[in-house]
Amino acid sequence: MNKLPPASPLRFTSAVEKIEPDEAETHAQLVETLLKISTTTYADGHKALRSVHAKSHGVLKGRLIVPELPAALAQGLFARPGEYATALRFSTSPGDLLPDSVSTPRGLAIKILGVKGERLADVNGGETSTDATQDFALVNGKSFLAPDAKHFLRSLKLLAATTNKAEGLKIALSAVLRGTEKALEAVGGESGTIKGLGGYPETHILGDSFFSQVPIRYGDYIAKVGVVPVSPALVSLTDQPLNLNREPDALRMAVRSHFMGNGGQWDVRVQLCTNLDDMPVEDATALWDEEKSPYITVATLDVLPQDSWSDSHQRAIDDAMAFNPWHGLAAHQPLGSIMRARRHAYPASAEFRLGKIGCPFAEPKGP
């Protein structure tokens, strides 16, 4: 496959987004539904949790290394060579703390510190002009399960109704769905819904690749972002079976055991949009054709051996940090219906957590 950026990537203008007239109502209902999830888990005796991606499987400190790049790729944070302190958090998608035998899609959130440049416009509970971070919140699949915020709201309402209910049933259902997913994959198919409900294959999380699924502005252009394991020890874990039924926190234990003795490197890659018909901004379910525009490496994430579940890492990253795709540079403005909804959802969930913990989050100002 061609690994050069496409010859004529589409130039970013604000006209690539098509804003629906009733989006504000959808955003309000999304926030209400998310807070219902957090309120339910809190009332059930958990500490205040993220509304989704509540369970953390490891938190790491690392470095992002940006090399000299060709002009089309040298954009935003990646415009100049540099090195940045970075925090990483692995998660799974539900808003409740389920045993890992309920196997669901995985997330990787990344916070890059000490980033300079014009910030995204202030949002309630989000940015301030003195912030200096660039966040990415990624999931291990290349496209999102719903085309837009309105469709996603329908799924989220169903999911919210199951929060903290019938854990035994979820475990049993997960095992059945995993079988169904394997059968589907054997005939070349795959179902986001089955995976999301607990039918995710039982594999090692550190072998996974993670994607933005939806686009961001990439300086003069538009791109989706991917993070792909490249160091041999991580690559060897790709699709490696992991028994998630013996221990409720099997994923966390696997991550911890890996990083106690090993480091890891991931490539950060971008896929540039060439035209909106093939590579739409507003339809989050659309897979962008990698023959027409492959993911190209623009940086490396480097993590040294460390305790990925130490008390200090948990406090500093799991508890005290809020990851949010709208924390970042104006040059990396999140784009499309799903991204516009996330602008309201993340601060609401973070503020709920903060309100219960009792102290405001402070975005790290430097490394």
Ligand code: HEM
């Ligand atoms: C309308 C769609 C979406 C909504 C409403 C939504 C909402 C949220 C919320 C409220 C949180 C918790 C934030 C916090 O308390 O700090 C969260 C976390 C997260 N979301 Fe989303 N999300 C959406 C789409 C996506 C997409 C498309 C991805 C990636 C492809 C994604 C990846 C993540 C990840 C990785 C986290 C965990 C962040 C962390 O580790 O702190 N989300 N999401």
